[in-house]
Amino acid sequence: MLRLPLSPAAIVWMLGATQILGYGTVYYSFAILAEPIARSLGLSVSTVFGLFSLSLLVGGVVAPFLGGRMDRHGAPTVMAIGSVAVAGLLAATAWAPGIVGFAIALTALQTAAPAILYDAAFTTLVQAGDTGARRRITHLTLIAGFASTLFWPLTSWLAAHMDWRGVLLVFAALNLVVCAPAHMLIARAPSRTGRAVPLAEPDAPAAPAPAASEAAPLLPEAIAGRVYGLMTLGFALSGFMLSALLAQMVPALTALGLGSAALVVSTLFGPAQVIVRFADMFVAGRRDPLLVTLFAMAMFPLAGVILAATAPSVAGAAVFAVLLGFGSGLKSILQGTLPLALFGRAAYGARLGRMTLARQFLAAAAPFLFAWILERLGATAALLSIAAVGIAGLACFVEIARLRRPDPNAAPPGRP
Template identity: 45%
Template sequence: MTSRPPVAAILSLGLTQIIGYGTLYYSFSILAPDMARDFGWSIDWVFGLLSASLFLSGLVAPFAGRLMDRFGAGRVMAFGSLAAALSLVISATAPHRGVFMAGLLLTELSSNLVQYGAAFALLVEIRPREAKRSITYLTLIAGFASTIFWPITTFLHTHLSWQQVYLVFAGLNLVLCLPLHAWLSLYGRGGRRAPETVSDGGQAVLGLLPYASRPQGFRLMLIGMGLLSFVNAALLFHMVPVLTGLGLGTTAVLVATLFGPAQVLSRFTNMIFGKNLGALQLAVLTAVFAPLGILVLTLTHPFVPGAMVFAVIFGFGSGLSSIIFGTLPLTLFGSEGYGARQGQITLVRLAASAISPFGLAVVMERSGPDMVLWSLIGLGLVALAFFAALARLGRLALQPA
């Protein structure tokens, strides 16, 4: 039995993740102003529609996860690529607001079927015992999605309308992602080329926690991930306004640009040096970075170098969070039922991502950026406490009876 990660699967999924996140998520902020103009909305209303769509799609995520466990993540991702292409076509050709809203909702629903949660589940199906390393490599590749698609979208939009850009992106999902996902489905659950040892449990990962501790462990994990997602999404969405409100002025954008490279650096560092670091240890370490980075910003603003240190620390933690969202449930609960667990994690993550920008905007308007920072530090510390309790549960499981 080989111990190597499935390189072809990782590279293929890396490409589809870059396209999936780039076309379905990162492009929206660039195209949204023209969407708002064409439909006679304010830009805030357009982003409000995105938040509502994220929340509603999160409600469907657990069902999507169960479909992955039943039919195979590859087949679900292939269907998701088709749905993604259709959703972009519907949005681009929408004759009125109602059809556009339906297209946007379908875009977010299809995202559940093609992005990280589904990709992680497929890697677990293909080679369960190598899935932790595979997930780390995949997140490193997919971390370039914003770096690649923000300029691509901007370039296309200088020559094409937003509707035409969406049609181009629909073609990418249909011509590139759909065939790759269909091919990968052959190696996943129920596929013709799936290793027999996967189907009969020979390569299955059993999970660290005993069955009696799993309900408690799952609750601790979900709450910790939800709080961490809230902090990350809230500050990432409002990073430039918060930095500007703290007195950084025109340097706020420069500081914010450090976030993306720090995310990629964290994944690369973990790939090289984190081989002996367990998923629970990595989870606790990840939860430290958010409150630590925000504390540095709180104590040093408007000192620009301090803000730059914040952006690097915060980006480092955000990059690692994508890894633990994939590896931690596999370590604690095993490969059986992994898709359903990813669905529940996606629900929590999307709910936090949908609610947090609005919640932070209210706090910022009423109390200012300083209160925003202290509130996020508090939530980050609570998340750290939940991950620490989860790590303690894991240590107890390792002790001899």
């Protein structure tokens, strides 16, 4: 089969486009379509969101398996197959005749979704055959960050001209006609090392060695397992806090007395994500990813404490939204780059898959728990409780930094 050469920049732009379409069609669109789906099936909107949350949990369960397939067969190949599967399952969801059929199709859709989203795209960039994966991951998240900005209004416009089933069929066509061919092209493209993009074939000849920070783990075997557990827990706890606040941001700000300013303040979150990703684009590779992670994780509890301490100040709420956006924008990048820096390229896809499983379980429960505390104990107690979770997440990375610190009593290399 003909292999068309693709530059790393071309691969990033192609993946950026497919990530916008992927997240837009299988994730962000449901915020708009939940109400018409509920009316059509005779359900409450909360029930539709409950089914959606359950389907995300199931998707998290299969993420480690899909990550292993990416390591073995190459992430672009998995993404190409995933795009075809997602297209078919979007169509199946659109054609579902009743509640049970809808729930089954939606669950199957979110089971296939990890094959086309960030973990798969990050693994593709890591498997691309040369150095610079961290920089390209940063560029990718910058492009893909526009998914909600584009798909919320696009979905609203489509829903005004057709029913929700028609919208899902349009989205199925986009995945089949745009995403699947793009992923197939990437899968067949020679990398800059002269090999196809997938680097997972068991008997493939070795490619030129990438930078040390991407080629090999930097951790002693004795602490690698503990560091991985702390990293997984830290990202999951910060994801819990972020999921809770994003799901209930406007109600929480309103409960704190901001009134109509609550919605305006919440719009600062998105631009803050873009700004911090632009900033990271210029320093990627020049800063230790763990140091950047400590900065990002500190943003989450700091944002919560500032909001609780300054409410109902609009200025304080604005600082909260910006800090939360900074943390969220960096977190999306670091979930791909920190595992690479700490553990290298080996089994990268499976490692991300296991992290996704932990994040999905905690993130799915977060909105319900935060809403429960908000209703019973008030907004201030809810914010301080969620900030405590963020502090626990930050503590995980502080412990990783401590474990990575060289032992001053250890013998120098080459000495007994």
